[in-house]
């Protein structure tokens with residue numbers, strides 16, 4: 067009982083989602099309603115999927131277009147509906163057994179992914195020998211809601227061995243399960259009948275296989291032809307479009323190329339102008355560089371000359387100072403000379419005033435003085451008569467030494483006693 071509940075809850079969980087599944091497992095009232103397949107019509111030819119019996123596994127799907135399926139061929143029939151399964155489920159299109167049995171119409175492909183929102187199309191395969199016409203509103207297949215499991219995909223280096231191993235594809239024999247299931251041999255007759263039946267079935271299967279192979283070849287050839295025709299029908303307008311696009315693109319390219327050529331010509335002209343300007347600039351730059359060199363040289367010379375001039379000015383200043391000193395000195399000398407000149411002038415005046423007789427007196431005085439000088443002798447020792455010592459010329463002082471004579475009155479007046487300047 068409990069395991070049934072768990073299984074049930076898991077099934078439900080996969081359909082309603084984990085949270086709702088847990089709610090229901092706990093016996094709580096379902097929050098959401100029954101799991102739902104949502105569908106929507108894509109045109110007015112769409113018909114809702116239906117179930118004739120309430121417990122039927124699938125919902126019948128209806129054709130939304132007319133189409134003829136050739137014998138041994140297949141066609142895709144649109145239903146003009148889109149569908150969405152409940153969470154954790156997907157939808158699968160399966161054959162209707164009636165069509166399969168009576169018309170040999172099977173369904174191929176058939177998996178509708180939960181996130182697919184396109185027009186649900188049914189791929190019908192006509193296994194019969196005559197074409198089959200599908201009309202709008204025909205029930206052509208059934209839609210079944212199935213759970214999806216998304217288990218982890220884990221890679222192993224090698225899977226564990228089993229008793230079957232690699233045996234398959236009829237390895238147990240075709241229709242030979244009697245070897246295992248057959249009861250212990252009953253009567254011989256019964257065995258023979260069974261063997262005959264098996265042999266007949268084997269032969270029929272072989273025949274069917276051959277037919278199937280032939281049918282498959284025909285079907286493949288047919289399909290190839292149809293595919294090629296479809297491809298051609300698809301390719302021709304595409305080629306035309308391509309050709310048109312190519313021509314438009316070529317024309318566009320030519321126009322752009324013309325514009326580009328004009329642009330290039332303009333750019334070339336501008337480039338020439340710019341190159342001419344660059345050349346002029348280079349010439350001007352060279353001239354400026356030469357000027358700069360000249361200015362630098364001139365500056366160097368000026369600096370030298372400035373140095374020289376400064377040293378010259380310094381020397382000049384020193385010389386000027388010397389000259390100033392000399393000038394001051396000469397000024398003093400000149401003052402002196404002026405004094406001397408005044409004195410001389412006075413002397414000259416005095417001399418002019420001196421009378422000739424005074425000169426005669428002076429001459430006499432000088433002469434008398436000379437006689438006195440000549441008459442001076444070195445004193446002798448009274449006993450030996452030798453000279454007492456070297457003779458020294460007496461220092462004559464004016465006017466004491468000349469008191470006994472009559473000295474000329476050279477300096478008369480106030481100025482005679484003025485002290486003489488000494489330099």
Ligand SMILES: O=c1ccn([C@H]2C[C@H](O)[C@@H](COP(=O)(O)OP(=O)(O)OP(=O)(O)O)O2)c(=O)[nH]1
Nearest residue numbers: 159174175176177178179182185186187188189
């Ligand atoms: O009979 C079918 C099969 C598929 N589909 C839609 C629904 C599905 O979700 C989608 C893709 O189908 P599938 O995954 O089986 O085809 P595929 O060849 O793997 O295509 P894709 O690469 O788009 O997944 O085509 C139908 O309408 N009808």
